[in-house]
Amino acid sequence: MRKVRLYLLTEVRKKSWTSKFLSARVFDSVYWSWNRQSVATGAAWGAAAAIAPLPMQSLWGVFACLWRKGNIPVAILMAWLSPPGFTFFAIPAQWWLGWFLFSVLGLPMSGANWEMLKAGVQQWSWEPFGGLSIGMVSLEFAAGWIVSSVVLGGLCYGLVQLGWRIGHFLHGKRTSGEA
Structure with missing residues (x-):
């Protein structure tokens, strides 16, 4: 793995200043470390990007990890968790959640309903x-x-965070029981 990382660093840095900048940041060991904080941050950003109706969700997870020092591989894996057809279910569900929030808060609403949404999805039109x-x-x-x-x-x-703490707790129990 170390040789691959070194190769990627040297090859990418031979290119433009943007790729030099990104390679210096993306391949920094901070963004690849396996500690509780970075893995949890990477998982959070990757999951948030996974349900976003945006193209290239992995890139959004990587940029968010660069911003908040999360684990990049975990963010990419979490962004890949959303199946390809998931967007067709997520968009109506996200619209309904927003509609529900607007109705609870008493904000002006669009007047749309499920029948309109269903017909729009079936026809793929507005x-x-x-x-x-x-x-x-x-x-x-x-x-x-x-x-x-x-x-x-x-x-x-x-x-x-909870899983990490449980793992450390169980590991502590196991090692103290062996002594």
């Missing part, structure tokens, strides 16, 4: 939303997307 404000539908979706990403990222962060 026609069923004919007289509605597409801006409000988009705001409801964006609110649901942000909240679901934050919740899933926070959940993954907490689960990794």
